[in-house]
Amino acid sequence: MDLSPFDADNSVSCRLASQIPDVCRTEDCCLGIDEAGRGPVLGPMVYGICFCPVSQKQKLKESKVADSKTLTETERENLFQTLDEAKSYIGWAVHVLSPNTISTSMLQRSKYNLNALSHDTAIGLIQYALDSGVQLKEVFVDTVGPADKYEEKLSKLFPGIEVTVRPKADSLFPVVSAASICAKVARDRIVKGWNFTEDLGDVDADYGSGYPNDPKTKAWLLKYLDPVFGYPQFVRFSWSTAQTLMDSKGVTVHWEDEDEDGEKAxxxxxxxxxxxxxxxxxxxxxxxxxxxxxxxxxxxxxxxxxxx
Incomplete structure (x- = not known):
């Protein structure tokens, strides 16, 4: 997986994909969707899809794909390699949502929350597969929000496709497990190879899991907090953990009021x-x-x- 399009500018989001197998343009296909990195305060969130002909479901299952959270890093890498090499019948794509994209979406004047961003990213990936000529018959999705409402939303947007939205779909459907592996491997590689454009010197890479309750992550956030400008682009500054630290450790800003006079002025x-x-x-x-x-x-x- 070549992540150079994202490495070139960490502040933007991007999509990376495999070649589309010819068979996926001629046979009915199933597609799975899952994400990695929804909860961490550090790094991007990555959505992944994986698709193959319905006739090849059993072959995909026999590759022993599983929920990426139950696998070691080495197991995930090996399974992704297996998926990537099965170019004759398996295709995949990932959409990388940068920390900047996540934060600015959540903090803009017209709120664009994480669930809406997640739904739109998943919809965009399904549309990408369709636009690429994949003959989709079935779509399996790990839920974000109420499963029945999400399933209804996707079914209306993509009539003629059988949509199944289930909690823990990554452990129920092999094609979603495969998507989970693609998303997790992409996120792990991006986080490990993060290109810090800010002038931070030799950056300490020991930031723990990236989750807000991790002591190592909290220590890293304290270490790299600029009291005026906040955090490097690696941090989701819309997360309450980051905001709380900025409020308590940052420089207090007083905004000038043109109508103010007297003692306060x-x-x-x-x-x-x-x-x-x-x-x-x-x-x-x-x-x-x-x-x-x-x-x-x-x-x-x-x-x-x-x-x-």
Missing amino acids: AQRQSNKSMLSYFSASAGGNDQHPSRQTHRFFRERRLKSLAAL
């Missing part, structure tokens, strides 16, 4: 302006050629509105 004059953090050097004209934009903005490719 006088007190504000002694506060350091938020604008003082926006450039690498203090003082001087913002337009001076020697003045550099703070790395926070360079790393995120942000520009002043006046420069656009």
Whole structure:
């Protein structure tokens, strides 16, 4: 699995896929959907699909695929290799949702929660398979939210396809187990090879499981918290764990109120302006050629509105 399209820019999401087997364009196929990394505060969430002809279901089962959470890392890697090499009848695709995508979706003015994001990603992957010519007959999905409502939603969107949504589908249907393995292997590789674009020096890779209740993860979050700009793009800053640490350890920001006067306004004059953090050097004209934009903005490719 080549993850270079994602490695090039950790801030964006992307889709990676195998070639479509010819047989999947001529025979009725089944498709499974599952995700990896829904709960961690670190790294991306990855959705995976795997598909094969209905006539090959038993052959897929005999490959001994299983829920990725019950397998060791080595077992997952070996099984993914098996799936990837079965190009004559098995296809797969993964959609990588970056931490930036997750956080900005959840914090935007019009809330786009994780369930809605998950549903839309799964729908997009089913549509990708259809657009690629896969002759889908059956779709099996691990539920997000109430299973019956999700199943009804997908059935209306994809009439003519038999949709089955079940809790723990990754342990019930081999094709979902296979999708679970694809998603988990992709996420593990991305997290291990994460390209930190921020200037953090030699980054400590011992961040534990990435889950909020892991002491190692909490320690890592404390270590790499910038008191002004928060966290590197590896962190989902919309998670309550990250927000709580930013609130307690970060610099307090007072937003200027143009209508404010009297004693409060006088007190504000002694506060350091938020604008003082926006450039690498203090003082001087913002337009001076020697003045550099703070790395926070360079790393995120942000520009002043006046420069656009």
